[in-house]
Structure formats: C-alpha cells, structure tokens
Amino acid sequence: MPDTQITTGKVRFSYCNLFTPKAQQGSDKLKYSVTLLIPKTDGATLSKIENAIFAAKAAYTLKGKKLPKDLKTTMHDGDDERPTGGDFGTECTGCYVITVSSDKQPIIVYADKTPVTDERELWSGCYGKAIINFYVYDNAGNKGVTAGLNGIMKLHDGEPLTGGVVTDTDWDDDFGDPETDLLD
Secondary structure (H helix, E strand, O other): OOOOEEEOOOEEEEEEEEEEEEEOOOOOOEEEEEEEEEEOOOHHHHHHHHHHHHHHHHHHHHOOOOOOOOOEEOEEEOOOEOOOOOEOOHHHOOEEEEEEEEOOOOEEEEOOOOEOOOHHHOOOOOEEEEEEEEEEEEEOOEEEEEEEEEEEEEEEOOOOOOOOOOOHHHHOOOOOOHHHHHHO
C-alpha cells in the first residue's frame, strides 16, 4: 500500500505561520500552518498526492471504519473559485492550492538541511518543499481528506506575496545625508 506521507517537489509558500501558531478561521485552536502552491505542471507531486489520498482512505477503512461519502478535500484548483466563494489570488494561477497544518511546530530547514531559526528568513512567497501526511477525518458531519504538516525545506527566496522583505541592498540608494555631505 502506498504511504500517506509525501515530500512535495518545489512549491511556493503562502500564508506562512511556521514559527508562531495562529488560530485558523472558525477555530480558536492554535496551529502552525502554510498554504502550498503546487504547479499544475508538477505531475510527480500530483501523482504522489493522489496515491497518498488513496492510502489515507485505505488506512481509514483498515481501522474498521466505513469511508464517509462526499469527502471534502483540502486541495483546490487555484484557477477556480475558493470553496468559501471568491477568487484565489493571482499567485495561485496555474497551481493547486493546499493548506496544511500541525499542532506542533514542523521541522524547518534550508536546502542543506541546517535549521532555519530566524523567522525573517521564511516568508510568503519563498520556494521550497514540504513533507505532508494525508489522513481522513470525520468530525460531527465535517468529513474529508486533509494533510498534516511535518516539515518545510526552504530552497530559495521569492517575491513576497504580502508586505515586503528588507534586504541589505535596500539601503544602497543614492540619497545623500546633508550632515555627512557637509563634512566631506
């Protein structure tokens, strides 16, 4: 049987709550989370996800439970409308969108596998890989297949999706300091 845990190919991170847990919409429970933007062209990752969802359903039935009908899924088409209505952002165009979370902080590393300890190093817009684990849930009529977040690997920076990131080169402008200029 295929494994329920996968490592994605290169994805883009959005809504990064990886160092400080936040309550998700409609809940007061604090969780670490990230939304993964998976390119539709990444057939290998999409195949892994399909197999992991199949394995999660099989694991659920092996526990002697009947698989609920009409299962929701945490993965959505970024070119379509959000399940709650409205369009996804332009950054989601050409991607599948999946939000994953965890009660405990995921492992967060750079490409060389050293830990990322400074949260300013990882923002919405960076690129990387994720280790996620799929499972079936059935909570008081709310039922579906989702994935938990186990780990994040930052591969490289990306254009910030919100706000901005200040780098050393941002200070290198041609604005002169009148006081210093007088001393020259």
